[in-house]
Structure formats: structure tokens, C-alpha cells
Amino acid sequence: MKFFINKENLLFAIQSVQRAVSQKSPLPILTGIKFSCEEDKLVLSATDFEISVRCAVPATVEESGSLVIPARYITEFARRLPDSIIEFEAGPDSTMAVIRYGDSEFNINGYDASEFPSFVIPEEEFSFKLDADLFKEIIKQVTFAVSTEESRPVFTGVFFEIVAGRLTIVATDTFRLALRHTAINEETPELINVIVPGKTLNELARTADPKSIVEVIIGKTHAAFITGEIQIIARLIPGKFPSYRQVIPNQFISEIKIPLKDFLESAERVALLAGENNLLVSLYIRENHVVLNMRSETGWIREEIKSEVNGDKLEISFNVRYLCDVLRSINYEQLVVRFTGPLTPALIIPEDNKDYLSILVPARLSRE
Amino acid sequence: MKRVILLADMNSFFASCHQAIQPELQNKEVVVAGDPQKRTGIVLAASYPAKALGIKTGMALWEARLLCPHGHFFKPDYSLYMDFSSRILGIIRDFTDLVEPFSIDEAFADLTGVRNLWGPPEDIAGALKERIRSEVGVFCSVGMGPNKLIAKMAAGLQKPNGLTILKTVDDFKRVFWPLPVRKLFGIGPRYEKHLRKYNIHTTGELANFPLDILKKRWGKNGEMLWLCANGMDYSPVVPGSLDVAKSIGQQRTLPRDLRGFREIQVVILELCEMVARRVRQGGYVGRTVSLTLRDTQLNFLSRSQSMAGHTNLADDIYLTACKLLQAHWNDSRPVRLVGIALGNLIKNGPIQPDIFGRQERRLSLALACDAIRDRFGEKAITRGISLTEVSINGRQR
Numbered sequence: 001m002k003f004f005i006n007k008e009n010l011l012f013a014i015q016s017v018q019r020a021v022s023q024k025s026p027l028p029i030l031t032g033i034k035f036s037c038e039e040d041k042l043v044l045s046a047t048d049f050e051i052s053v054r055c056a057v058p059a060t061v062e063e064s065g066s067l068v069i070p071a072r073y074i075t076e077f078a079r080r081l082p083d084s085i086i087e088f089e090a091g092p093d094s095t096m097a098v099i100r101y102g103d104s105e106f107n108i109n110g111y112d113a114s115e116f117p118s119f120v121i122p123e124e125e126f127s128f129k130l131d132a133d134l135f136k137e138i139i140k141q142v143t144f145a146v147s148t149e150e151s152r153p154v155f156t157g158v159f160f161e162i163v164a165g166r167l168t169i170v171a172t173d174t175f176r177l178a179l180r181h182t183a184i185n186e187e188t189p190e191l192i193n194v195i196v197p198g199k200t201l202n203e204l205a206r207t208a209d210p211k212s213i214v215e216v217i218i219g220k221t222h223a224a225f226i227t228g229e230i231q232i233i234a235r236l237i238p239g240k241f242p243s244y245r246q247v248i249p250n251q252f253i254s255e256i257k258i259p260l261k262d263f264l265e266s267a268e269r270v271a272l273l274a275g276e277n278n279l280l281v282s283l284y285i286r287e288n289h290v291v292l293n294m295r296s297e298t299g300w301i302r303e304e305i306k307s308e309v310n311g312d313k314l315e316i317s318f319n320v321r322y323l324c325d326v327l328r329s330i331n332y333e334q335l336v337v338r339f340t341g342p343l344t345p346a347l348i349i350p351e352d353n354k355d356y357l358s359i360l361v362p363a364r365l366s367r368e
Numbered sequence: 369m370k371r372v373i374l375l376a377d378m379n380s381f382f383a384s385c386h387q388a389i390q391p392e393l394q395n396k397e398v399v400v401a402g403d404p405q406k407r408t409g410i411v412l413a414a415s416y417p418a419k420a421l422g423i424k425t426g427m428a429l430w431e432a433r434l435l436c437p438h439g440h441f442f443k444p445d446y447s448l449y450m451d452f453s454s455r456i457l458g459i460i461r462d463f464t465d466l467v468e469p470f471s472i473d474e475a476f477a478d479l480t481g482v483r484n485l486w487g488p489p490e491d492i493a494g495a496l497k498e499r500i501r502s503e504v505g506v507f508c509s510v511g512m513g514p515n516k517l518i519a520k521m522a523a524g525l526q527k528p529n530g531l532t533i534l535k536t537v538d539d540f541k542r543v544f545w546p547l548p549v550r551k552l553f554g555i556g557p558r559y560e561k562h563l564r565k566y567n568i569h570t571t572g573e574l575a576n577f578p579l580d581i582l583k584k585r586w587g588k589n590g591e592m593l594w595l596c597a598n599g600m601d602y603s604p605v606v607p608g609s610l611d612v613a614k615s616i617g618q619q620r621t622l623p624r625d626l627r628g629f630r631e632i633q634v635v636i637l638e639l640c641e642m643v644a645r646r647v648r649q650g651g652y653v654g655r656t657v658s659l660t661l662r663d664t665q666l667n668f669l670s671r672s673q674s675m676a677g678h679t680n681l682a683d684d685i686y687l688t689a690c691k692l693l694q695a696h697w698n699d700s701r702p703v704r705l706v707g708i709a710l711g712n713l714i715k716n717g718p719i720q721p722d723i724f725g726r727q728e729r730r731l732s733l734a735l736a737c738d739a740i741r742d743r744f745g746e747k748a749i750t751r752g753i754s755l756t757e758v759s760i761n762g763r764q765r
Contacts, residue, residue, distance in 0.1 A: 149676070151687055174722035175677075247723045276655070277678075280718050319677075319720060345723060363720045366653045366680060 001065025002089045003037040007081050009057040013044045014078050016055040016207050016230050021071040022048035029068055029111045035088065035097075036066030036113060045119050046071065051200050052233040053207075054119050065090065066113035069097055073108055121226075122219025122233065126162065128186040132227055133210040137331075138169060138180045139201045141356060144325040146198035147173030157195035157237040159244070160218070162188050170244050171198065176322050177244060178329070178358040195241055196223055200234035207232075248359065249345055252338040254285055254311025257351060260335050264327040266303035270294045271320045273301055280363055281320040285313055285339065294320065316342050316362045326358050370536075372479040372489050372512065373605065375519040376460060376496065379507045379528035381473035382413035385452045386442050388505030397421065397439035401429045402621075412444055416528055449473075452504060459499050463492060468605045474523075476516055478605040493531050513540065517601035521553055540599035545572030554596055571597050616650065617658070617709025618642045620760050625664055625702040629693060632661075632703050634758045636689050637682070639708040641751065644682035647710055648738060653678035653717040657688040660707030661697055671696045674712065677720045681730055685710055 014033065022030035025048065034045045042059035045052065067090045077099075087100040090110070099106040139158075147155035159170040165188055170179045200223075208214060208227045217224040225232045270281050273296045284291040292303040316339060332350035339346050343364055349357045378384060382400040387393045397418035401411045409429030421436045432439070453472050460467050463486060466478035479492055486492045493510045500508055509530040511523025518540045522532040525543070534540045544551065550560045552571050566581075568574050575597035582590035595601065618639045626632050636659070647654055658672035671692045675684060689708055697703075721727045740749045747761065754761040 151691075172723060174724060174726070175720050177723055242724055276674075277712060277714050277717070317718075319718075343721075359723060361721050361723055363718045365716045366651065366678075366719050 001035070001037060001067055001092075002063040002087070003042055003059045003061045004085050004087050005042055005057070005059040006085055007078070007083050009042075009059070010081075010086060011078050013042065013055045013057045014075055017044045017046040017053040018071065018075055019203050019206075020046040020048060020051045020053040020232075022046075029115055030117075031071055032068035032111055032116075033071045033074060034066060034068045034113055034116045036064075037061045037088075038064040045116075047117055047119070049117070050197065050235050051203065052117075052119055053203070054231045054233075056229045065092065067095065067097055068111040068113050068116050069108060070110065077106065077108075119231075119233070121224050121231070122217060122222035124217050125219055126186075126189055126192050127215060127217040128162070128167070128184045129213050129215050130167075130182070130184065132208045132212045132214050134182065135214045136205045136208060136210060138182055139205045141180050141329050142169050142171040142178040143198050143202055143205075144329045145171040145173055145176050145178040145358070149173070153237050154195055154239040154241055156199075157197050157241075158201055159241040160192070160194050160196055160223075162192040163190075164188060170241070172242075172244065172359075175319070176326065176358060176360050177247070178326065179244065179248075179356070181355045192218060193241070194218055194223060195237040195239065197234050197237060200225070200232060204232055247345070248357065249338070249340045249347055252311065252340055252347075254309065254314050255336060255338045256285060256290055256310075257308040258290065258305060258335050258337065259307075260327060260330065260332055262305045263335065264324070266292050266305055267320060267324050267327055270301055270303060271324050273298055274320050279319045279321060280317045281323060282315060282317045284315050285309060287313070311339075314339055314342060316346065317364065318346075318360055319363050322360055326360060330356065330358075332356070370480075370514050372483060373514065373516050373519040374477045374479055374489070374493060374496075375470070375511045375516070375523045376456070376475055376477070376500070376508045377511070377523045377527075378456065378473035378500075379509060380413050380415050380419075381452075381506065382444060382449055383415040383418070383442075384506035385445075385448050386440075387415065388452070389448070391505075393440055397423075397436050398442065399423060399432055399436065399439050400442045400444055401432065403443055452506065455504050456500055456506075456508075459503060460496065462499075463496060465607060466605045467607055470520075476519065476605045479512075490531070490533055493533070497529075497531065515599075515601040516603055516605065517553060517596055518599055521551075524551075537599040541572070541575070544599075545570060545575065547571055549574050549597075552593070552596055554593060559593070615654070615656075615658070615709045615711035615713060616643055616646050616652070617707060618646075619660060619705060619707025621705045622703065622760065625704055626706075626758060627700065627702050629690075629697075629699055631758045632693060632697075632706065633690060634753050634756060635706045635760055636693065636708060637686050637751065637753060638760055639706060640682040640686040640689060643708050643710050644680055644685055644734065645738060645741070647680045647713070648734065650713075651715055652713040653680045653719060654710035654713040655679070656711040657685050657692065658707075658709040658711060659689045659692040659696075660705070660709075661693075661703050662705035664702050664704050666704075669696060670707075672709075672711070678712075678714065678717050679710075680719075681727075681734055683730060 017033055025031060036043050037059055040058060041056045043056045045054040081101055084101060089098045095110045095112055097108050097110050142158055155173050161168045167182045167184050204225050207230050212228040215226040221236055223234055223236055270292050273294050275296055278296045282293045288309055290305045290307050294301050334351040336349050336351050337346055343362060345359050345361050347359055383398040386398055398415040399411055399418050400413040402409050411425055411427045411432050414423045418436055418439055423432045423435055449472055457475060460475055460477050464477050464479055464482045468476040470476055489512050493512060497510055507529040509523050509527050511519045512533045513519040513522050518534050522534045525532045549555055549563055549568060549571050568577055579594050582594050655678045656672050656674045660670045662668050673688055673692055675688055737749050750761055
């Protein structure tokens with residue numbers, strides 16, 4: 001293996017695959033990044049078996065070949081390289097990589113690439129394409145609700161449901177739920193539903209070029225996301241996602257129309273007062289305004305927001321972090337919040353758009 | 369104005385309570401120890417005649433029996449001790465409202481504001497001791513000083529039935545500076561060893577050691593120790609500081625050693641049930657789970673982890689405890705003692721129900737079980753797992 005590459009391309013490729021590198025694997029080779037070069041490309045790949053990422057960048061290849069290099073060293077090393085052409089070389093039977101830059105060289109021991117798990121795009125059951133900027137937006141709108149609790153794996157993923165030309169993605173950690181619909185052009189088979197790990201989607205949203213197109217390939221056990229030179233493969237989460245339709249409320253006692261900007265700014269100021277043991281913000285729904293209130297050992301805060309109110313007066317409490325999470329993840333000017341009661345879920349939707357909704361369950365005090 | 373702080377420390381408290389209700393045991397060898405059948409046979413308290421025979425707190429029960437075959441041995445009776453404790457606090461509160469219970473058998477009182485009412489501090493201390501002796505029937509050692517630290521250390525100087533007054537910080541220095549540093553509040557055997565490396569052997573040497581070196585080595589704790597050695601303590605006497613629980617826990621020494629996660633998890637689940645029930649009874653919710661384990665070599669492990677939200681349900685505590693167990697304990701290590709505690713408690717704190725109604729269903733189930741236990745006793749309803757052989761509840765049936 002022998003190739004030449006500039007620092008910018010090298011660093012881009014490393015940073016694209018880096019998050020898939022296994023942090024603590026019993027297989028040492030998985031803590032490495034596979035470098036392979038052929039024709040005019042350098043292809044990097046990394047995997048921890050849950051997620052695999054592969055990225056191709058242009059390089060001048062003199063001799064094709066491949067080698068696995070420990071990620072920890074090569075990442076830090078690449079960052080510190082001079083801004084010049086860098087040469088990589090490894091003999092056909094050697095696992096030692098020689099990296100030359102200027103008049104200097106760095107030699108590092110790697111692993112035999114033939115032992116590295118192969119990167120296989122799953123056999124397609126169904127695939128579709130979406131603009132990357134749209135894909136990023138819809139992911140952001142739901143992934144805040146993904147659970148980090150590993151003991152119930154289905155909630156650590158995002159549910160993809162494709163039926164009749166429409167993609168619906170849903171995430172919930174059971175305390176809040178976010179849902180987004182998008183039309184897709186492809187002809188859709190009967191019904192597809194899978195659960196994609198939230199981490200994969202966040203990684204995709206981080207690396208995808210907004211001007212590109214994302215191709216999503218759904219297989220039986222894995223899904224692949226291809227955008228530009230980056231390919232991500234994720235193991236689908238087995239299990240049954242709860243029937244989310246049943247929990248979307250449809251009977252309400254009151255409703256407010258409120259500008260997102262005002263609501264978010266108020267909520268974020270209130271959140272400053274929150275502590276580990278004090279996270280509840282009280283909302284008082286009055287005739288033509290909403291009051292946000294929080295009291296803690298530090299002090300207390302009262303925020304009043306003008307809004308159109310229909311229905312009963314109401315007093316309801318939420319975890320202020322949950323409220324901020326949902327408001328930060330969306331970008332609609334005017335919101336409608338519908339309430340079903342002081343202790344039952346509330347629905348947040350954009351005023352003039354039926355593609356998005358989120359549900360927030362109020363908190364209460366233990367003796368109520 | 370200089371403060372006048374008093375600490376009353378009951379002598380051999382548990383043993384004294386038994387002597388108080390059975391006066392014929394006065395001046396006899398009385399030992400309070402755990403249950404030998406359940407291997408918790410460790411001496412918790414001993415009367416002074418028993419101590420004179422060499423019996424010490426923490427000693428194994430069989431050892432105590434060898435030293436003192438004619439002694440009167442009692443199992444601990446915590447409701448008796450609680451009753452005595454609250455009667456004693458009531459007496460101290462007749463002198464001042466600034467009373468802070470420090471443990472079941474110790475309390476601080478701030479007498480600064482009541483000196484003109486009751487006379488000089490030594491008279492108050494004498495009157496207090498006499499009332500506790502005559503009305504409750506136990507002896508106590510009293511220490512007095514310008515702050516809590518000095519009061520506490522003074523009380524330890526003379527036992528039993530002592531009264532020591534260190535009026536000023538200079539009195540403290542005169543008495544304690546020549547004494548080994550180990551006698552200082554907050555210094556255990558480990559600190560003693562560390563300090564020896566710095567050639568610090570007495571409290572005076574610690575007090576005169578450069579503060580910045582102590583701070584660099586031990587941070588906040590270093591500064592704390594230095595302040596203690598200099599007799600400085602600015603903390604106020606806070607009445608009712610024990611009224612609000614900080615954590616609620618349960619621990620058990622097991623009748624036989626358990627091996628393997630499956631067996632240990634049964635006991636953990638049962639302890640979680642007990643803890644959760646007490647948390648609900650107190651109207652609390654908590655967020656931090658602590659797991660304590662001890663193996664047959666008496667090696668301790670204590671780890672804690674906070675959950676995302678507050679809870680008062682056994683399942684949530686159990687799930688976190690199991691994570692701690694799997695992360696920190698070797699499956700093949702035998703376990704002799706298991707403890708579970710829920711901390712970061714808030715009274716009437718927040719509960720976050722979930723969209724699918726699971727949390728609410730689990731809470732109503734727990735409340736229904738509570739109601740059954742309130743009416744028919746703690747064992748009227750148990751988990752199926754308590755019928756298995758490793759259960760700590762099943763055995764007591």
C-alpha cells in the first residue's frame with residue numbers, strides 16, 4: 001500500500017468514521033480504522049458492530065492495499081500534521097505503516113486488514129431518497145425524545161414507518177414523544193416498519209453535507225444511509241415499538257396559540273433556575289396570556305407571554321428541560337398547544353402544518 | 369458575642385435503656401448484640417461493668433460470651449431506643465429551642481441566648497444531667513464550648529457521667545494540642561497514617577502545620593482538618609436538621625453467603641421493596657441509588673448512581689441497583705451483606721408519569737400493596753420471589 005493525500009482530506013475522512021470506532025472492544029482490531037486504497041481513492045472504515053461508517057476521499061494511489069491503524073493515535077496524529085502532502089506506505093506483508101511528511105516520518109504498528117469485519121451494504125427490502133437538509137431537519141425534530149436508558153432498547157431508537165408514499169418517524173423515551181411525517185416519492189410496498197438506533201441518526205445528521213442527497217436502504221436486520229462519500233450502516237433494534245397512535249390525545253379542554261420564539265426564550269430563562277431536585281415549571285393558562293412560574297432555593301421567576309387562549313383556565317406543570325428540548329428542536333413560527341387536563345398529556349403542534357407533533361406528559365407532586 | 373454550645377452524649381445508650389426499664393440490672397454486665405442465628409451477632413453496646421471485662425463495641429457475640437458468661441444479653445430494640453431518645457430531646461428542649469439531634473444518643477444545644485434565664489452554663493449542664501438521670505434513667509456525658517466542635521470533643525474527655533467545660537479556644541488548645549492527632553474529630557486511622565508521613569503526630573502539630581500544604585494535598589478536607597485542630601468551627605446549631613431524611617436505606621447480613629448475580633438480585637429486590645415502601649410512607653421521592661455489598665473477607669463495596677428522574681417505586685431502584693451490581697461486583701465473589709439506599713430525597717417531590725400509563729399503573733399497584741400491608745401486616749402480600757429459598761423474608765415466616 002502506498003498513497004499520497006493532503007491533510008484536509010485525511011482529517012475529514014478520519015473524523016467522519018471516528019465515532020464508529022469501538023471504545024472498548026475485546027477485539028483489539030475494532031479499536032482501529034481500516035485504511036484501504038485503490039485507483040484514486042482512499043477509503044476509511046470503522047465499526048463497533050452496532051454502527052459501521054465508511055468514507056471515501058480522493059488520494060493519489062501508487063500501490064493499492066489495506067491496513068488497520070489504531071484510531072486513538074492516528075486521529076490525534078492527523079490533527080497535528082503539517083499542512084502538506086502526506087505519504088502513507090506499508091509493505092505487502094507488513095503491518096507497520098510508515099507516514100512521511102516533509103523530512104520526517106512516523107511509524108506505527110497496525111493490524112492485518114484481512115481480519116477486519118467486511119463492510120456490507122444490507123440486501124435491500126426497500127429504499128428511498130431524501131434531500132439531506134430535509135433529512136437533517138426531521139431527525140433533529142425527533143431525536144431529542146430518544147431514550148438513553150439501555151435497559152429498554154426500543155426506546156433508544158427512532159421508529160421508521162413507511163406506508164402509502166409517506167414516511168413517519170417517531171421517537172419517545174415514554175415521557176415525551178415526537179413525530180414527523182414526510183412524503184417520499186418512491187413507490188412504497190405494503191408497510192415497512194423498523195427501529196433505527198438514535199445514535200446512528202445523530203451521527204448522520206452530524207456528518208451529512210446539507211446540499212447532498214441521502215439514500216436510505218432498509219434491509220432485514222440492518223439499514224444503510226448513503227450520502228456523498230459517507231456510508232453508514234446500522235443494526236436495526238429488534239423488538240416492537242409501542243402503538244404510538246393510541247396515545248395521541250384527541251379531546252381537549254383548552255388550547256393556546258403562542259409564538260415559538262417567546263415561548264422558548266421564556267422557558268430557557270426559567271430553566272436557568274432549575275436544579276437537580278427542582279425541575280418543575282408551572283404553566284398558568286389564563287384568559288389571554290400564559291404565565292410560567294418556577295421557585296427554587298436560588299429564587300423565583302415569573303414569565304408572562306401574550307397568547308390566544310380558547311377553553312378552560314388551567315394549571316399544569318412540566319419538567320422544564322423536556323419543555324426546552326421540544327421547543328429547541330423545532331422551527332415553526334407559531335405553535336398550538338392543546339391540553340387535555342392538568343395531569344394528562346399535552347399536544348404541541350405547529351399552527352399551519354400537520355406534519356409534526358409532539359406530546360409532553362405533565363409532572364406532578366408525589367402527594368397529589 | 370461568644371457562643372455557648374452544649375453536647376449531651378448518652379453513655380452506653382442502648383445498654384442503659386435496658387437497665388432503665390429493668391432497674392435490677394443496674395451495675396450489671398449488660399450487652400446489646402445482634403441475632404446470633406442470623407450471624408449479625410456483633411456487640412452494639414455494653415454497660416460499663418461489661419466493658420471492664422474487655423467487651424468492646426463491634427466484637428463478635430461469641431467472643432463477648434466467652435469474656436462474660438454471666439452477662440445479660442439483649443437483642444436490639446430500636447423502638448425502645450427511639451422512645452428514650454425523644455424523651456431526652458424533650459428535656460433538652462425545656463432549656464432551649466435550639467436543639468440539634470446529632471444521632472440517636474447525642475444532641476447539640478445552643479445556650480447562648482438563655483444564659484440569663486438559667487444561670488451560668490455549668491449550672492445548666494448540671495441541671496440537665498440530673499433531669500435526664502432522674503426522669504429517663506440514663507447517664508450522659510456533657511461537653512461545653514464556644515462551638516459545636518469543642519463541645520463534642522469536650523464531651524469525649526470524661527466518660528461515663530462526665531461534665532467538661534472548655535470555655536475558650538485557648539482551653540481547647542491547652543487540653544488537645546498535646547494529645548495524639550487521632551483524638552481529633554474527623555481523623556481516622558487512615559488520616560493518622562497519612563499525617564504521620566508529614567511528621568504530624570499531635571493535634572498541636574497539625575494546627576501549626578502550613579495550611580497551604582494541607583490544602584494542596586487534601587483540598588477542602590485538608591482545610592477542614594486544620595480548622596478543627598485550631599478549635600475553629602462556625603457551623604450553627606440547626607434545630608430539626610434530622611427531621612428531613614436525606615436517604616432511606618435497608619441492609620441485611622445474610623444467613624448464608626450468596627454467590628452469583630441471580631441469588632444476590634433476589635435479596636436486592638426484596639430490600640428495594642422495603643426501601644420503596646418506607647420512601648412512600650414518608651411521602652418522599654428519591655433519585656440516587658446506593659448499593660453496599662460485603663464479602664466473606666469483610667471487603668466493602670459501596671457505589672451509587674443517580675437516575676434520570678425521581679421515584680418511589682421498587683422496580684426503578686432495583687434496575688439501577690442491578691446495574692451497579694453488574695458493573696462493580698465479580699459474579700463469583702460470595703456476598704455476606706447487602707444494603708440498598710435511596711438518596712437525594714425530596715418530600716412531596718415531583719413524579720414524572722409516562723405516556724403509556726405504565727408509571728401510574730405501577731404506582732397504584734404499589735399503593736394497593738401498601739394499603740394491604742398497613743391493614744394486615746408486612747407479610748400479608750409479598751413478591752413471588754420471596755417464596756424462594758434465598759429470600760430474606762421467606763426465612764422469617
